[in-house]
Amino acid sequence: MPKVLEPGVLYASEEFAAAAHLCACGCGVKIRTPLGPTEWQLDETGAGLSLSPSVGNWQQPCRSHYWIWQGEVEWCGDMTEAQIQAGRRLEHLCRRAYFAKREKERFAESRSPSRRIWNFVKNLVGRR
Structure with missing residues (x-):
């Protein structure tokens, strides 16, 4: 810029x-x-x-x-000021929903069978 x-x-x-x-x-x-x-x-x-x-x-x-x-x-x-505040609240709710969805997807991915096997192998190798 x-x-x-x-x-x-x-x-x-x-x-x-x-x-x-x-x-x-x-x-x-x-x-x-x-x-x-x-x-x-x-x-x-x-x-x-x-x-x-x-x-x-x-x-x-x-x-x-x-x-x-x-x-x-x-x-x-x-x-109006009320419309502006309502818009800000809506933006806040949309951000919260977006990040909650991402966190849920990340958690679901971490629980997938392939991810669990990978973590198991990684832990085995790390213990040596």
Whole structure:
């Protein structure tokens, strides 16, 4: 990521799983969005980059709310404080569900017959 961001440019780093841009309203605030299965998703199309879900700058004075869709900014309406809090709760629940599912899958994998045999052999070799 460059230190100085250009207006109208969405920067993305696969290495750091992050995107950054200047707020679309023109206020100059740097917006950083983490990328990942429980965060924002970045899609590259022939028409341009899309970032989802929407960007809501609730902690900034401008309180801008918009989508970056195929390289263009699509403005969204204002949200009430209650709507913002409900969205944050939903994001929290989605993250918890995602990580709970991953943990359950990891546990199930560790209990598979092939994994149990591998662990048995590994323990035998480690005792020598």
